[in-house]
Amino acid sequence: MPINHRFASVLLAAALAGCATTATQSTGGTSVVAVAPYQETIELSGRLQVTYQKDGQPGSTNGGFEWSQRPGQIDVAFLNPLKQTVATISVTPQQATLTEAGRPPRTAQDIDSLSAQALGWSLPVSGLRDWLQGYATAADGKRFIASPSNNSVYTKDGWRLRFVSWQAGANGTQMPRNIMAERNAGANGGDLAIQIILDPAA
Template identity: 60%
Template sequence: MPITRRLTLIALAAALAGCATTATMPSTATVGAYRESIDLSGRLSVNYLKDGARESLNGNFNWAQRPDRTDVTLNSPLGQTIATIAVTPGEATLTQSGRAPRSAADIDGLTQQTLGWTLPVAGLRDWLQGYAVDEQGRRFAASPANNSVSTKDGWRLRFMSWQDDKAPQPMPRVINAERSAVGDIQDLQIRIVIDPAA
């Protein structure tokens, strides 16, 4: 796998995990469907422009989220582990295959140290459950009838399909996220496909 694509996959995994340190957690009293502990797996694809060239990559992920920790494993399409991420309130650790772990106080800083730019998908801890914070800072709960939002940190989200679209607060199955620019990356497009619950 070319080094640029490998590093981008690692950055994406870091961004996925990074949500634990930056996301505003909803109150269970006001958002009854939100779960602070979830285990998910799925696939993701990334497309972007860098230095005028279109790049794309694909991978698989496993996501384990607890109130005080998020763990992400990112695998190549053939199943090799590319990176593991562990995020707690005070520390983020990124371990690339065959390399020593690197740690920082937050995942955005760790991504910056590792790759030279930050991919701040800070809301993904919410997105995977169909929630976001909109441009005005209001809580957004996605549904089949209300499936798109622009977030406070500049992402355009579209919840494309659902695990069970008849549930009171359905869990997403496919999420498209876009952003015009992130550092020297332009036209960033991320598609997340969440596997059905076992």
């Protein structure tokens, strides 16, 4: 499998962004349940599918992933259908490292540079850390907090983000289950569509 097919989902998962702690938001004066408070330390797993255009040709990739996040570091494993680790990525404020079995590690100063090296086209690495927990930066620069009744936003970096379905979180909150992100990247690499389906919360 070509490298851009094997590592798209791994690189998607490594995004460094800010945090938020609000679990409710107001709509028309009525408080509605939204996502759980943002967590700096969290472990998630699931599957994702990416469809894209590169050099005018369509492509796609899919696979499982395991995400481990703590202050100052993110570790992601990309899994094949047999649940075997195909590749891992580790991101710190200093550098990002991509490792594939039987190949030397690839490093870059940040995940944006690494994704460009490995794939040749850009991924929404600045947003995914937020998206996986139901947060985003809206087009107007404000913090977006998703909920089942307020589940769509255009982000500051040009993505249409939809939280398609939800699952129960702790203390009556909700957590994303199915996330769709779409962007027309134009001359910078063509259209991109990302679907993330998270495993049920523990």
